[in-house]
Amino acid sequence: MVEPIKLTTRSERKDLIQDAHYNTFLLRAEDVIIDLLTDSGTSAMSSDAWGALMRGDESYAGARSWFRFRDTVKDIFGFEQVIPTHQGRAAEHILFGVMVKPGQIVPNNTHFDTTRGNIDFVGGQPIDLPCAEADDLDSRFPFKGNMDTAALEKLVAEHGPENIPVIMVTVTNNSGGGQPVSMANIREISRIAKAAGIPFYIDACRFAENSHFIKHREEGYADVAPIDIAREMFSYADGCTMSAKKDSFANIGGFLCTNDASLAHQERNILIMTEGFPTYGGLAGRDLEAIAVGLRETLDENYLDYRLLSTRYVVERLVDAGIPVMAPAGGHAVYLDARRFLPHIEPLQYPGQALSVELYLEAGIRTAEIGTVMFGLDPHTGEEAPARLDLLRLAIPRRVYTQSHMDYVLEAINQVWERRESLRGMKIVEAPQFLRHFTAHFEYV
Numbered sequence: 001m002v003e004p005i006k007l008t009t010r011s012e013r014k015d016l017i018q019d020a021h022y023n024t025f026l027l028r029a030e031d032v033i034i035d036l037l038t039d040s041g042t043s044a045m046s047s048d049a050w051g052a053l054m055r056g057d058e059s060y061a062g063a064r065s066w067f068r069f070r071d072t073v074k075d076i077f078g079f080e081q082v083i084p085t086h087q088g089r090a091a092e093h094i095l096f097g098v099m100v101k102p103g104q105i106v107p108n109n110t111h112f113d114t115t116r117g118n119i120d121f122v123g124g125q126p127i128d129l130p131c132a133e134a135d136d137l138d139s140r141f142p143f144k145g146n147m148d149t150a151a152l153e154k155l156v157a158e159h160g161p162e163n164i165p166v167i168m169v170t171v172t173n174n175s176g177g178g179q180p181v182s183m184a185n186i187r188e189i190s191r192i193a194k195a196a197g198i199p200f201y202i203d204a205c206r207f208a209e210n211s212h213f214i215k216h217r218e219e220g221y222a223d224v225a226p227i228d229i230a231r232e233m234f235s236y237a238d239g240c241t242m243s244a245k246k247d248s249f250a251n252i253g254g255f256l257c258t259n260d261a262s263l264a265h266q267e268r269n270i271l272i273m274t275e276g277f278p279t280y281g282g283l284a285g286r287d288l289e290a291i292a293v294g295l296r297e298t299l300d301e302n303y304l305d306y307r308l309l310s311t312r313y314v315v316e317r318l319v320d321a322g323i324p325v326m327a328p329a330g331g332h333a334v335y336l337d338a339r340r341f342l343p344h345i346e347p348l349q350y351p352g353q354a355l356s357v358e359l360y361l362e363a364g365i366r367t368a369e370i371g372t373v374m375f376g377l378d379p380h381t382g383e384e385a386p387a388r389l390d391l392l393r394l395a396i397p398r399r400v401y402t403q404s405h406m407d408y409v410l411e412a413i414n415q416v417w418e419r420r421e422s423l424r425g426m427k428i429v430e431a432p433q434f435l436r437h438f439t440a441h442f443e444y445v
């Protein structure tokens with residue numbers, strides 16, 4: 001299936017981005033030439049997945065599509081209980097609603113904004129424990145997504161297992177630059193969690209990409225198939241949350257897994273109230289079918305080779321041109337280091353946002369800031385401070401763009417790099433208290 005790309009001129013884009021208040025989330029998709037806003041729900045489905053859609057069994061309870069979905073999830077993820085949800089954040093909402101009490105702490109390598117938001121929502125405290133190498137954007141450490149396990153042990157000793165209802169790790173580490181987590185790190189987190197009697201969950205959105213990184217970067221896995229690496233990763237955990245909009249090519253969907261039958265019972269009670277009957281969650285039978293097909297395809301080695309190599313292709317061209325970018329390449333996205341790209345724009349004038357606007361003006365490319373706009377405001381105190389990093393994420397939908405599209409993106413980045421000193425900072429003129437990046441209005445300072 002193909003989609004037309006509407007070409008716009010620079011002067012049209014000048015008006016379009018102004019009308020969108022300089023926020024790429026507020027643009028119309030048809031006014032975007034290359035859409036790198038997210039890899040979530042934007043991937044291309046295969047002929048097999050489209051074929052499977054047609055046999056969706058829409059029975060309210062016990063549909064054939066449910067059993068196909070459940071058996072596939074069990075085969076790959078290995079957990080006993082499978083709970084379908086309409087997307088990843090619904091799985092998080094149910095999990096934390098059941099497990100987390102006000103004041104309790106939930107550590108992660110780096111929480112994605114929806115996990116953070118859902119923990120905040122029930123009064124818990126999300127804590128990020130990235131490894132030391134994660135802060136150095138140039139370090140070639142192969143597993144910069146790892147959790148700092150010494151810090152985790154310290155946290156458990158200081159607060160006690162009774163105040164930590166669940167330990168999570170996100171593979172790959174999306175908010176930390178799409179970097180992978182090693183099997184050794186997962187094993188060590190599992191050991192610490194078991195010793196303390198704390199359940200250990202994996203945020204599994206990009207589990208196939210993480211498995212392939214383990215295959216290529218960790219000793220002992222070169223000859224192991226990605227599906228077996230995935231099975232080993234999940235064997236160390238007590239459960240997982242998953243967004244099928246990432247590593248299973250679906251436009252919608254997700255699930256929650258656990259080995260704890262009594263917990264699953266409580267989770268299904270909430271599911272029935274908020275998502276749907278336990279054999280469809282928030283999904284149509286046809287979605288369950290597409291996900292079951294996508295979960296197999298995402299573990300195909302040829303696909304995974306192509307996926308990781310095509311992201312690396314972009315990162316390596318940028319490194320060669322001396323353009324500041326997070327390296328080594330992650331799986332689903334390229335992260336420009338906006339703070340070093342635009343050193344004359346201070347963090348509180350949002351260099352990531354300025355770069356995002358400029359890439360749209362230059363070539364109609366839509367990207368998302370991951371920096372001070374997204375993380376700089378404390379919603380409870382109203383105080384603003386620079387985020388740890390100011391990144392601009394170019395997320396790459398799966399099986400959508402070709403190398404020629406990516407060459408166009410590289411050309412545009414190079415052109416903006418040439419005249420980077422002419423870029424100006426931005427200010428926020430209107431924004432909500434929570435998750436402001438989605439709807440904030442900006443102007444140039």
Ligand code: F0G
Pocket residue numbers: 037038039040087088089090112114115170174203205242243244245253254395
């Ligand atoms: N966890 C991670 C690591 C994610 O990247 C996302 C979504 C979610 C959970 C939530 O899943 O969207 O199905 O509710 N990430 C998208 C992104 C939105 O653009 O990175 P969801």
